[in-house]
Amino acid sequence: MNSATEPVATLQGVAKSYRLDDVAVPVLAGIELLVRPGQFTVLLGPSGSGKTTLLNLIGCIDRADAGQVVVAGQDVAALSDDQLSDFRARHIGFIFQNFNLLPVLTAYENIEYPMLLAGLPADKRARRVGKLLQAVGLADRGRNRPGQLSGGQRQRVAIARALALKPRLVIADEPTANLDSRTGAEILDLMRHMQRRYGMSFLFSSHDPAVIKAADDTIFLRDGAIRGIRRKSASATAAAPPGQAGANGYGHDSEPDSRHNAEAADSEVMEA
């Protein structure tokens, strides 16, 4: 498989629990999942369902207790902490709910930061940052620090930063949760646009109906298990203009089945 067709992430039998004092609290169990390349995928589920934990595992910022996590063709369990850091820098971009920009750096420098870590030459950095600032509509705000930007502008900078090294996968944990609906819609449009433009995979967690509507694939989580996956048809996805993908319907089930059992979900995952 080449990188355009191989799954951007594959999880098999993944389990994760956290310790609360002396008690182990299971968060995820028996996760079988395949994240398709070049798709806008949303993790959907109530609070405590394990969305963020699943994102963390796929984003390689946490390790599974059991099972196998393969991201961009790499079994991440085999990597040391330093190797995992380098892997994240090369292959994964992050967009956070609270933007998480470095407050002492300007918008320009925040976008440039991952490129500096990757050791890109100065001229290449300058060209790429300029294009990204333009792409997110902040060409004139490059010198502003995060404190001088609105929430929407900050998230635009965060998006540009996430795309700085053209990663195969962008992880976004509720990226519109701290924005008003209008700004949230703009950000969603922007992400959809960027995802199309750069052809990378986006994996979200969200409660936002607009995000869910825009998704190519929707993964339903409850109580730490995948309860269903809904995928749009390839043609519908390809035809959808930025921000309007949800209007073209879905390729599989029209609605998630709340009674969808784990076995059914597994088969659906493997089929995808």
Added chain:
Amino acid sequence: MIDLLLAVRNLLRNRRRSLATFLALVIGTTSVLFFGGYRKNIEYSMVTAYAREGGHLQVQHQDLFHYGTGDPTRYSIARYVELIEAIRRDAVLAPLVTVATPTLQLGGIASNFEDGVSRTVLGFGSVAAERNAMRRWNEYGLPMDAEPYALDGAAEDAALIGTGVARVLLLCPALGLKDCPPRVETAKVRATMAAADEADEALPDDIASLALASVAPAAATASGRGTRVDLLASSAGGAPNVISLQVLRAERQGFKELDEVFLALQLPTAQRLIYGNQPPQATAVMVQLHRTADVGRARDRLQALVREVAPAEPLAVLDFRELNPFFVQTVQMFDTIFGFIFVLIGSIVLFTVGNTMSTAVMERTVEIGTVRALGVRRAGIRRLFMLEGSLLGLAGAGAGVGLALAGAALVNSLGLSWLPPGSGDRLPLLLVVWGETTTLVGTAIGLVLIASASAWWPAHRASRLAIVDALRHT
């Protein structure tokens, strides 16, 4: 480069906290350097005093230093003239040496016959012109102006005495000393003196006239009336010998013990008193160098020269540290106090910087999680926080050095002086900071290292944070 940028901006981000830590470092560095400057001043003042009075090196009989105080003339150098000539001709020593001069130390009894008082003294015979040259030595440029040696150009029978000697010999009025306390005669002393007067009256006429005749030479000198003393000493052959000396002035010596026995006279006079018509000798050859740092080199060469010139004489070469154990003890004491102060200030820096960095780690936990997620390794986090601690240390130590230099220049310009313990002379109060590269650089580097080390633990803790926990931190 990005780490440096982040470190600087993060330090400037919380200016008040960074400023407080910075000021603690500045004050700490300045305090250490001020005390270091004071310590150097003590050391340089003492070296200057010792080099002026006894030179940096002395060639002595090997037993003079330990056994010679009771009878110094027993431990003298016969070939001292040849030795001094050899020093002046030697290709290695000549460029290093300012003065090489003999001295004859002797013990005796000085008496003021007119007032019927006497006391034991320690006599120092020297070549006055060369002693005068020694007094001009000032390697460290200290504002310590030594008075010209009063025996330079004076008559052969001229002498100087300590103010303590003048006091006991009742010469204060004659020498114009103002701070001599008046002598209060007790009832017992008065009774003894009255008995003596009665005895004088009872003297047979021939004895009384003999006594008067012996007084005549000293008391009859019109110009020196009341300032002559007789010095009785044991000659080299063991017989008593006496000379009459004209006291030019009384000079306060650095230490009371010396001030009460000090008597300086011309070397030929001292040699005549001790050796009479025999070949003259000296108890030591004093060698003063241009630079104190050359002591080791000069000593090695001098030892070889002594073996060449006087192979039969059991001579030793001693430096001013061996001759003045008090100097070594004083320097060691100040070094210990300096070390203690450095440790104290270092501890304050350690905790101040450590606390600042710990707070920074706590405040920036989410940022730590973010940059880790973006691909920064643990070592990168550690490097960032240690860089911040080092920068704080560097800025604080740098500014501290600047403040110490400026403060020292100000204090030095005030012309302050102080009276060292056990000394009769006031010394300039200086803070010798400028030019003390070892102290300056050592202190600055030491405090920067402490600041960096104190950032290590918070930096290490930051690097060990789990990314997901850091991102969840509120």
